C-alpha cells in the first residue's frame with residue numbers, strides 16, 4: 345500500500361491565521377501518525393489578489409511552526425495550461441457555457457427576481473446565477489465572444505448532474521450540521537458555478553480537484569467552511585474521471601464573537617502572535633491540538 349498523502353493548500357492573498365495553523369498542523373499530525381506524506385501547495389490562480397510577499401510569509405510562518413513539507417512546492421499559477429485543457433474538455437462535452445452578464449447585471453437580475461419572492465442563495469450566501477446565457481444559441485454565443493465581450497464559463501449544473509448521476513463522498517470529519525460518513529453530494533445548491541473566466545482559465549473548484557488527483561492526495565483535511573464546496577468537487581471529479589480522496593473537515597477557529605477568522609484580522613495572524621512572543625507549542629494548544 346502506498347503511504348497516504350496529505351496536503352495544506354493556502355492561497356497567498358493574506359497572512360496565515362490561527363485557522364490555517366489548525367489545518368496545517370492537523371494535516372502534519374495525521375500524516376505523521378499514519379506514515380504518510382505531507383505536501384504544501386500554493387493556490388495562487390487569482391493574480392489580482394495573490395502576492396509574492398504573502399507566499400514568502402506562508403513559508404516562514406509554517407517553518408516557524410515546525411512544519412516540514414516536500415519539495416518542490418506546487419504553485420498553481422505555473423500550471424494554467426493543464427487547467428485550460430480540462431476546461432476545453434468540459435466545453436467540448438457541452439457542459440460549460442459562456443455567461444456574459446457583468447456583476448452589476450447579475451445584481452440587477454437578482455433584485456428583479458427578489459421582487460417576486462426570495463431568490464435561492466448558495467451555502468456561502470451568494471445568490472445563485474439568475475441569468476439566461478445558457479439558453480443563447482450557439483451563433484449568438486459566438487457573435488458575443490468574437491465581439492470581445494468579457495464572459496465567465498459556467499457549469500451547466502443540470503446537464504452535469506444528469507451526466508454524473510448520484511454522488512457521495514466519504515467524510516471522516518464532519519460538516520457544520522454534523523454530517524459524517526457517506527455524505528450525499530448536493531452540487532445543485534451552488535447553481536451554475538463559474539469554472540473559468542475569459543482571462544483566467546480556471547477557478548478554485550477546478551484547480552483544486554485536478555491538483556489533488558495529480559498529486560495523489562488521498563486525504564483532504566481542511567476547515568468546515570469548505571464542506572459544502574466538496575459537492576462541486578465531487579461532481580467535477582466524476583466529470584473528469586478523477587479518483588475522489590477521503591475528506592476530513594474540521595471545525596473552524598472562531599474569534600471571541602464567534603465569527604470566522606479573516607485574513608485581514610491582524611490579532612490572529614501567526615506572524616503577529618509570534619512577534620508578541622507566543623511559542624509554536626502555545627499556538628498548538630491555542631488551536632486545540634495537543635503536542636505530539
Ligand code: GLU
Nearest residue numbers: 353354355387552566570
Ligand atoms: N486555497 C483554499 C483556501 O485557502 C483551500 C483549498 C482547500 O483546502 O481545498 O481557502
